[in-house]
Amino acid sequence: MTRETVVGIQPAVMRWARESIGMSVGDVAARMKRQTADIEAWERGDSAPTYAQLESLAYDLYKRPLAVFFLPAPPKEASPKQEFRTLPDEDIASLSRDTYLHLRRARAYQLGLEELYEGTNPARSKIWQELKLNLGDNLPSQAHRIRAALGINADVQASWSRDEEALRAWREAIEKSGIFVFKDSFKQEGISGFCLRDDEFPLIYINNSTTKTRQIFSLLHELAHVLFDMNGISKFDTSYIADLPQRAREVEVFCNAVAAEVLIPSATFERLTQGGPYNIDGQPDTFFSNLARTFGVSREAVLRRFLDRGRATKIFYETKALEWTQQKKEGAGGGSWYASKGSYLSDRLLRDVFSRHLRGQLSQEKAADFLGVKASQIPGLEELVLRRKSQ
Structure with missing residues (x-):
């Protein structure tokens, strides 16, 4: 029974589901361990996946509800190409x-x-x-x-x-x-x-x-x-x-x-640097670190200001930027999942959701929906929020 193909899937919806997550036919075939021709046939309507294969497509690859594949036509949803004009088409097409x-x-x-x-x-x-x-x-x-x-x-x-x-x-x-x-x-x-x-x-x-x-x-x-x-x-x-x-x-x-x-406001930057050398190529890292601490920015951002003003060469800027980037690469770390998730979520959203949850205005399940987490993870996040409030 599980090997029978599913009836009622619209080929256009199959194609839309793949394209709406930026995957190629080859990508899907590789993840499904199928031939490219099989995926193409599903999207033409010449054949259809089994129910198990459709579940894998929906839940594992496309992250869509199963019911969406039985719609008569693809739902209306803006694509990145329509929404974002700040990347060239080639870069939009290469989004992962x-x-x-x-x-x-x-x-x-x-x-x-x-x-x-x-x-x-x-x-x-x-x-x-x-x-x-x-x-x-x-x-x-x-x-x-x-x-x-x-x-x-x-x-x-x-x-x-x-x-x-x-x-x-x-x-x-x-x-x-x-x-x-x-x-x-x-x-x-x-x-x-x-x-x-x-x-x-x-x-x-x-x-x-x-x-x-x-x-x-x-x-x-x-x-x-x-x-x-x-x-x-x-x-x-x-x-x-x-x-x-x-x-x-x-x-x-x-x-x-x-x-x-x-x-880095220009007026403040000029005031702080006017007594130094005009061309700053070759200055020690401490020179940039001291300025960076003043503005709470990176050394690269400070050096970029000098470059924009003609006070540093492009070669010096690119060399130091690469060096500093390699120095400052931050490891993934081993912190708790709750601390990481708490830092990822909007702090205002987090506080307001738990304020309402603690007053009984939101159920655990509804709070989880708003935060995009599992209901079982709400107690751990709640503890994090309460600990922050007490600090």
Whole structure:
């Protein structure tokens, strides 16, 4: 019985399910241990999978409910190519299955936020409604307005002693302004992060598989996208920007410039470096480390500022950036699953879900739905949240 093929599957839905997660026919064939011709036949309707094979496709590969395969036509769902104009078509086509799953998870979080807060963002001040970026306006002035809106000035920034503290502070400030921030480890390491715009629940999602200082830059880059009122998906290697259409290229360059100016305001940078040598090639690492600590950024970000001003050569910048990246690669570590998950989830979402759960307004199962975890994992996350509150 289990070897009989399933009746009623629409070939178009089979093809859509595969394409919507960025897999090729060859990818599916390899994972299913089938011939490519078998997968192609399923998608043409010349044959069909067995029930066991359909379950494997639905639950293991495509991460879709089984019922979706019996729909008369593919459901309407925006593709990355339609949603994101900040990557060239070639880069969009090369997004991995893991990245597609992160994008889908982010959309699920957005729907959950809308349900949890009954369609109204709980933030008192919504930065994306009060502050809009414009390519033609003065860059330092716009960056200053962002810092003011987030409540982060030079004294606050200089008080951070560790990269982790700086990341936490930027993230908390952005969440306080109404934008929900999530993190996760991407298997496609070249992706730095993405954002999803929304009138009430904009969301930023950054790659945790890199240094904290790079995560901070990605966070502010995606914030700039939100303030442009557009979805964005970005890579660490910025060479892709040259292949974008002119408007998209200008926006990406500007978002990078905004992030850099927010992190390291030009006026402060000039004041702190004006007494030093004009060309800083060959300066010891401590020279860059001291400046980096002042702004709570990476040494590479500081060196990039010198490069942009013509005070460092490109060869020196690239050599030191590679050296520092190799030094600062952070291992996966052996921390608890609950601590990792707690750092990945939006802190505001986590606190509000457990506040309602503890008051009996959300069941354990419903709390798990909002957080995208299993119901059995709720007690462990609850303990984490309560421990944070007591500290």
